[in-house]
Amino acid sequence: MNTFPRHLLITRDSHADTRLDLLKGALAADAIVPYLGPGLLQLGCAKPVVPHSPEAVAAALTKRAPAPSKIRTNMWSVAQFIEQRRHRRTLQGWMAEIFAAPAAPTALHAWLATLPLSLIVDSWYDGTMRAALIATGRRDVVEIQGVTRANETRDIWTKAYDLSGNELDAVPSVETVLYVPHGSVRPAANFLISDSDYVEALTDIDIQTPIPDQVKQRRSNRGFFFLGCRFDDQMLRTYARQIMKRSDGPHFALIDGSELTRNERRFLAACAVTVIDMPISEAAARLAGSLPSDQNG
Structure with a gap:
């Protein structure tokens, strides 16, 4: 084990193997919440069919x-530039085009879909976790998506859907809630993407108003396990911090330790997130059970 300043704990080698095996058991027992990011799209696919990062x-x-060169690599600023000059409908239509191709669920998504998880957080727009849940034939799942208030006359932050794509007036009692805080291309092309989308959300998120009650309830006695996520932008850190807020912990993140930025290290240390330093492909195979038995310890 190695530590960085500010008490960031990173586990490697045999320690990482042991920790991952424990987390596999915790997922199967619904004792920890998987928090999925766009990095999972690269599993088994050198070039994902949809974008796999904000850049x-x-x-x-x-x-x-x-867009102007000074904002060209910032997803939120580029989206705001388009919204101001081309209209919100244009931005939403382009995002639907960009994420139109269905990304096939990986073995990890498929495995997670079979577990009796109370809560899954999917922080990207591609809808892959939704597709994995649909493939199981399950009916005990509700998806709650963050929505932009630019298209709403009601005072709402989210919309709920069943896996057939029907919008629900109320969230029924179900085994699994799939929470997609930034929206998704399916079933209704909801996207929180531009700076203006986040103005009201970030104003109220510290008091937790935009976060659904079902998420607050189901996180209360669990920690989070971040898979395929990075925290190299303030927006990503803010949302992750607020979704983790008032949860019991402990928290873990599967990230290449050599790639961590200074801000990521500070964030992970401040939130008491232990980093598991292991290639995501190896970790996903270990979790989904596709490694040979002599490697599964």
């Missing part, structure tokens, strides 16, 4: 409407 979304949007 890639910014590049895809800039191809449609060239």
